[in-house]
Amino acid sequence: xxxxxxxxxxxxxxxxxxxxxxxxxxxxxxxxxxxxxxxxxxxxxxxxxxxxxxxxxxxxxxxxxxxxxxxxxxxxxxxxxxxxxxxxxxxxxxxxxxxxxxxxxxxxxxxxxxxxxxxxxxxxxxxxxxxxxxxxxxxxxxxxxxxxxxxxxxxxxxxxxxxxxxxxxxxxxxxxxxxxxxxxxxxxxxxxxxxxxxxxxxxxxxxxxxxxxxxxxxxxxxxxxxxxxxxxxxxxxxxxxxxxxxxxxxxxxxxxxxxxxxxxxxxxxxxxxxxxxxxxxxxxxxxxxxxxxxxxxxxxxxxxx
Amino acid sequence: xxxxxxxxxxxxxxxxxxxxxxxxxxxxxxxxxxxxxxxxxxxxxxxxxxxxxxxxxxxxxxxxxxxxxxxxxxxxxxxxxxxxxxxxxxxxxxxxxxxxxxxxxxxxxxxxxxxxxxxxxxxxxxxxxxxxxxxxxxxxxxxxxxxxxxxxxxxxxxxxxxxxxxxxxxxxxxxxxxxxxxxxxxxxxxxxxxxxxxxxxxxxxxxxxxxxxxxxxxxxxxxxxxxxxxxxxxxxxxxxxxxxxxxxxxxxxxxxxxxxxxxxxxxxxxxxxxxxxxxxxxxxxxxxxxxxxxxxxxxxxxxxx
Numbered sequence: 001x002x003x004x005x006x007x008x009x010x011x012x013x014x015x016x017x018x019x020x021x022x023x024x025x026x027x028x029x030x031x032x033x034x035x036x037x038x039x040x041x042x043x044x045x046x047x048x049x050x051x052x053x054x055x056x057x058x059x060x061x062x063x064x065x066x067x068x069x070x071x072x073x074x075x076x077x078x079x080x081x082x083x084x085x086x087x088x089x090x091x092x093x094x095x096x097x098x099x100x101x102x103x104x105x106x107x108x109x110x111x112x113x114x115x116x117x118x119x120x121x122x123x124x125x126x127x128x129x130x131x132x133x134x135x136x137x138x139x140x141x142x143x144x145x146x147x148x149x150x151x152x153x154x155x156x157x158x159x160x161x162x163x164x165x166x167x168x169x170x171x172x173x174x175x176x177x178x179x180x181x182x183x184x185x186x187x188x189x190x191x192x193x194x195x196x197x198x199x200x201x202x203x204x205x206x207x208x209x210x211x212x213x214x215x216x217x218x219x220x221x222x223x224x225x226x227x228x229x230x231x232x233x234x235x236x237x238x239x240x241x242x243x244x245x246x247x248x249x250x251x252x253x254x255x256x257x258x259x260x261x262x263x264x265x266x267x268x269x270x271x272x273x274x275x276x277x278x279x280x281x282x283x284x285x286x287x288x289x290x291x292x293x294x295x296x297x298x299x300x301x302x303x304x305x
Numbered sequence: 306x307x308x309x310x311x312x313x314x315x316x317x318x319x320x321x322x323x324x325x326x327x328x329x330x331x332x333x334x335x336x337x338x339x340x341x342x343x344x345x346x347x348x349x350x351x352x353x354x355x356x357x358x359x360x361x362x363x364x365x366x367x368x369x370x371x372x373x374x375x376x377x378x379x380x381x382x383x384x385x386x387x388x389x390x391x392x393x394x395x396x397x398x399x400x401x402x403x404x405x406x407x408x409x410x411x412x413x414x415x416x417x418x419x420x421x422x423x424x425x426x427x428x429x430x431x432x433x434x435x436x437x438x439x440x441x442x443x444x445x446x447x448x449x450x451x452x453x454x455x456x457x458x459x460x461x462x463x464x465x466x467x468x469x470x471x472x473x474x475x476x477x478x479x480x481x482x483x484x485x486x487x488x489x490x491x492x493x494x495x496x497x498x499x500x501x502x503x504x505x506x507x508x509x510x511x512x513x514x515x516x517x518x519x520x521x522x523x524x525x526x527x528x529x530x531x532x533x534x535x536x537x538x539x540x541x542x543x544x545x546x547x548x549x550x551x552x553x554x555x556x557x558x559x560x561x562x563x564x565x566x567x568x569x570x571x572x573x574x575x576x577x578x579x580x581x582x583x584x585x586x587x588x589x590x591x592x593x594x595x596x597x598x599x600x601x602x603x604x605x606x607x608x609x610x
Contacts, residue, residue: 014382015348039378040345043320063410065381073344076370077319094410101406105368105399107449144412 001153003028003206003229003304008044010270010296012213012235012249013066015039020298021066022212022271024231025050028151029132034058035149035210041070042077048299052081057128059135060091061212062146068095072102079103079112090117090127090135092145119147124223129154138223140214142248148211150224158182158199165198206304209264212271215245216254221262228304230264231296233271234282240273252282256289265304270296306458308333308511308534308609313349315575315601317518317540317554318371320344325603326371327517327576329536330355333456334437339363340454340515346375347382353604357386362433364440365396366517367451373400377407384408384417395422395432395440397450424452429528434459443528445519447553453516455529463487463504470503511609514569517576520550521559526567533609535569536601538576539587545578557587561594570609575601 004027009020021038025045032054034041045052052074060068068091078087089095096116117127119137128135131154138148157180165171165179170187179185185193209224212233224230235249244251250258252269259267267290269282276282279295286293294302309332314325326343330350337359339346350357357379365373373396383392394400401421422432424442433440436459443453462485470476470484475492484490490498514529517538529535540554549556555563557574564572572595574587581587584600591598599607 013385015345015378017348017351039375040320040348043322043345046322063412065378065407065411069378069381069407070344073320073370073374076374080318098406098410101403102370102374105403106370107368 001029001156001203001206001305003151003208005208005229005231005268005302006048006050007268007270007296007298007300007302008041008048008050009038009298010272011066012233012271012273014274015066016274019274020044021070022061023070024210025055026151026208026210028206028208029153031130031133032056033135033151036061036067036212037069037071037074038066039069039073042074044298045074052078053083053085055087056085057088058090059149059210060089060095061140061148061210062142062144063092063094063098064142064144064213067212072099075099075103075112075114076106083112086113086115088115088117088128090119090149092147093118093120120145124150136223138209138211138220140211140220141217142213142215146213148209148214148220150207150209150227152207153205155205156202158195158201161198161200168193171198208304211258213249215248216250216258218258218261221258224258224262224264227262227264229266229268229302230259230262231268231270232258234269234286235271235273237276237281237285252285253289256286256293259286259290259293265292266302267293268296268302269293306334306461306508306511306610308456308458308513310513310534310536310573310607311353311355312573312575312601312603312605312607313346313353313355314343314603315577316371317538317576317578319579320371321579324579325349326375327366328375329515330360331456331513331515333511333513334458336435336438337361338440338456341366341372341517342374342376342379343371344374344378347379349603350379357383358388358390360392361390362393363395364454364515365394365400366445366453366515367447367449368397368399368403369447369449369518372517377404380404380408380417380419381411388417391418391420393420393422393433395424395454397452398423398425425450429455441528443514443516443525445516445525446522447518447520451518453514453519453525455512455514455532457512458510460510461507463500463506466503466505473498476503513609516563518554520553521555521563523563523566526563529563529567529569532567532569534571534573534607535564535567536573536575537563539574539591540576540578542581542586542590557590558594561591561598564591564595564598570597571607572598573601573607574598 011019313328316324
């Protein structure tokens, strides 16, 4: 049970020498996800040793260039690497047409199997689940249709409380499956042993919420409540709240307020505007509202266990 | 009268940590051109201090990702920088549709003025000229429609041979424009002074030929003959001539043979396949055929004066 989030890029707008547009690699249990894919993401993946073949699901928040212009290059590389596995791409309506046109015009790599999941709902919806993880959209408010994504471990089944079970000699290993399935046990005497006595609750499912880009949007709090790790964009310091409002972005304090009110454990900030030379101010400002705040930086890994 | 070619990227296929796909910045007299634009080009431009606002003409050889996936990001950045000047893009038919669709879907930067010049001819044609430079296509042979580009200074007018002119007291400054225009001078005695006596020939127009990607194609020699500087792709060493043929690329020796037969002054190799760790072998092999060979490397500048 663990989450490891690797920041590949965390700056807004144009790529610069030491500023890489948004992309994150999320390992949650044994599932591996890529979130957003700005220009240069594949190079950042190589730099931070993210195995290309691990990625089967890519989630794109919105179709601004700094969040998806690196996607087609990554797909072409998958083609060059003779990828055979299916690749699932989740993103706003339109992503399929523009991606396929680019691949078609290059002719060479049309053979990779891509399944597009185009999103258009303005409500939070379940868009992915496997045995261990589910992914829900977090509708955001930006200049174009945008979703954040909430990654949550599946609730695990209760574990056997071996010590308590051993108090009942009559209970046999053959009953273990029933106990794991949540059933009570009826002894030959007719006594009912409650499942709660024979099992231990599982650890709390871990979760990670990715929120970029968005204006201050308190109605996402009900979706991301109690999340272990929240990445929330903070394009501006509080001095430019006017510009944040105009461009539909957030300030440090707005992001921190969301974190505080959603009672998350840790907040990670990113998507810094290029106008700021000293990124440490973002942390300082946010911590006035929400103490457990950290800054996204390329290559930094945030773990939850 | 000078040419300065800055290599921004010179590796084939996928971007890697220290391998950047094709892009070159050419300054010829006071004109500035970008040639090809693989993913990450705008970051390389910043790294090597190529002013974004200088670029008014971009030439794309073909629509494989490693030659144009960085274009849309650069255009979006031009938009963010509030570029007002017209931008001319030359490239294969299809480049307009795919570029405009990407810009449209991002919504934000549709306001930059782009004039597309879509190419489809299989013959060399003049596609650009101003007072000082002309650009012709060099039809190449690759898996998709591909052109190289030949950049040539315009022939300058002959210069005044002041010393000789002074031998004729009768010749006045008012005659200089006529002399520069190539006219002979008739003295009052009726004697005709030939223009050749009164002028000096201009220096030879400089030229640069960019040839990527292509199989060995000797019929380009007549187009690039006597060029000062030739960039020719060499994806493979001679050991993989089979693979070069199959993928429609060139080997070192094939590139060198073109350089030798076209009687160019200097050959620059690039577009190295990722399979080779030691790039110096490319130079060594090519020099067996054509001595004045150099290797493209990111940041390297090749000058002709």
